[in-house]
Every structure is written in C-alpha cells, then in structure tokens.
Amino acid sequence: MGSKVLIVDDEREIADVVELYLKNENYQVVKCYNGRDALEAVEKEKPDLALLDVMLPDIDGFTILQKIREKYTFPVIMLTAKTEYMDKINGLTLGADDYIAKPFNPLELMARVKAQLRRSTKYNEGNRPQEDIIDFGGLFLNRNTHECIYNERELTLTPIEFDILWILCENRGQVISSEQLFEQVWKEKYYKNSNNTVMVHIRHLREKMSGPTGKSDFIKTVWGVGYRVEK
Known part of the structure; x- marks a missing residue:
C-alpha cells in the first residue's frame, strides 16, 4: 500500500x-x-x-x-x-x-x-552522500535525517521550511530571489501573490531560529531583490 x-x-x-x-x-x-x-x-x-x-x-x-x-x-x-x-x-x-x-x-x-x-x-531515503550535510555558522542540516540544529538547539522544521533553508545555505553568499525560491521549493510557476507565500515561510523560519533575544539575522533580506545567507 x-x-x-x-x-x-x-x-x-x-x-x-x-x-x-x-x-x-x-x-x-x-x-x-x-x-x-x-x-x-x-x-x-x-x-x-x-x-x-x-x-x-x-x-x-x-x-x-x-x-x-x-x-x-x-x-x-x-x-x-x-x-x-x-x-x-x-x-x-x-x-x-x-x-x-x-x-x-x-x-x-x-x-x-x-x-x-x-x-x-x-x-527518509537512506544511503545519501555527504553532500547532503551542511555545517557552518552554528547551523547543521542533514537532508538524510531532516535534522536541523542551530546554535546547539534542535529545530523542528516542516519540509518546506527545510527546503528553503537548504537552498539559501547551499547558495550562501548569493542573493536568491523569491521567484527562485518558490519555483525550486514549490515546483510551480511563480505568480505575483507567490511572494507573499515565500515571505510567510521565511518569517516563520526566522522565528524558529531566533535565540533568547528574539532576533535572528541568519537569513538576511536584500530589499527588492531576495534573501541571502552569509558565507
């Protein structure tokens, strides 16, 4: 079944x-x-x-x-x-x-x-290559186990949140537009309202990554362009 x-x-x-x-x-x-x-x-x-x-x-x-x-x-x-x-x-x-x-x-x-x-x-697929691990800047991501650890705290991310974070980290140092994120994550054509969908998920991701101060600058907004994670 x-x-x-x-x-x-x-x-x-x-x-x-x-x-x-x-x-x-x-x-x-x-x-x-x-x-x-x-x-x-x-x-x-x-x-x-x-x-x-x-x-x-x-x-x-x-x-x-x-x-x-x-x-x-x-x-x-x-x-x-x-x-x-x-x-x-x-x-x-x-x-x-x-x-x-x-x-x-x-x-x-x-x-x-x-x-x-x-x-x-x-x-949940096994035997995935080492390329499916990202480890930098206090963040550890494992696509094999869907594990996300940030500043020694384990975060529970939805599959879409994980995909967004993975794409940003995989392209760290580069600005990724909302259109690129939407089409890579949702696998659908980008429309004007799709930007709102991306913004909501980015906000939710930032909230989960925020520490005791309630602030998270891991994902930076480049106004009018998109989002970036520093190298």
Whole structure:
C-alpha cells in the first residue's frame, strides 16, 4: 500500500470524493469528521500527510494544525471554503505546507498531495552522500535525517521550511530571489501573490531560529531583490 493520508472534513460528501481519488492512486485513507477524532487519528494512525479543513464543528483547523506541529513535521494541506487572504497567511504561518480553497479540482488536489509526499519522503531515503550535510555558522542540516540544529538547539522544521533553508545555505553568499525560491521549493510557476507565500515561510523560519533575544539575522533580506545567507 502507498502512503497514509488523513482527511479531516465535516462535509462527508467532499471527504468521500477525496477518498475515492486517493484510493485510486493506491493511498491508504483515514477519514475524520471533527477535530477531536482527527487529533486521536494523528497519534494512532501516524499519517504521512493530512488534508485539514479549516472550519470544523468542534475545533478549528488552525488549532489542530498547531497541535500537529508541536510533535510532527508531516505535510499538511489546508482545505477551506474561505478565500480571505489572512486565512491563508494564518495557515502558512502556523506551519501548513500548502493551501487549497473549496471548491477545488480533485485532480489538482491529487497533484499537490503527490508533490508534498515526494518532498517529505526524500528525507527518509537512506544511503545519501555527504553532500547532503551542511555545517557552518552554528547551523547543521542533514537532508538524510531532516535534522536541523542551530546554535546547539534542535529545530523542528516542516519540509518546506527545510527546503528553503537548504537552498539559501547551499547558495550562501548569493542573493536568491523569491521567484527562485518558490519555483525550486514549490515546483510551480511563480505568480505575483507567490511572494507573499515565500515571505510567510521565511518569517516563520526566522522565528524558529531566533535565540533568547528574539532576533535572528541568519537569513538576511536584500530589499527588492531576495534573501541571502552569509558565507
């Protein structure tokens, strides 16, 4: 069987349709219709990816996402009928890996699921070369184990956060534009609003890397150009 996907949506018809498409791609499926059951399923089923609705009858999706990110880094794609800009920003800031608004095309959703699982599972591949380790400036990254240690503190990064940090460090000393980051990390065409997505993830990454002072200048912004990590 393929990867295990957790669907959390109180609209049973939508959950059933998504389940059908996932099973056609040989994924294992776990369905929950409320937040309480979803949190139990996360602990019991250990999913490889979650499709998480924002509006649930008991616990909102953002709260569930926060709970998930306290312990797990598997990809989370937020599903919502809301299209407000701040909802998207909230989800990304709390650690969501992707965001799709209802009504959505199931084929587009399947493409995003596959992309997130490819990105996530590459960290579990064994026998990777030494080039998959970056160690400088108090930062240690290991793509084999998805390990990130900064100033002797272990950081829990989502796959997208890890990819962004890896690309910046791999090209340290150079300015990487938002467009370059987006197309390399998300594997999608860059549009004007894509810059907001990159900015939110950079901000979240800086927050995780900030020390006791609450400041982090590891990732520098070059205004109007992009981002840089010093050599």
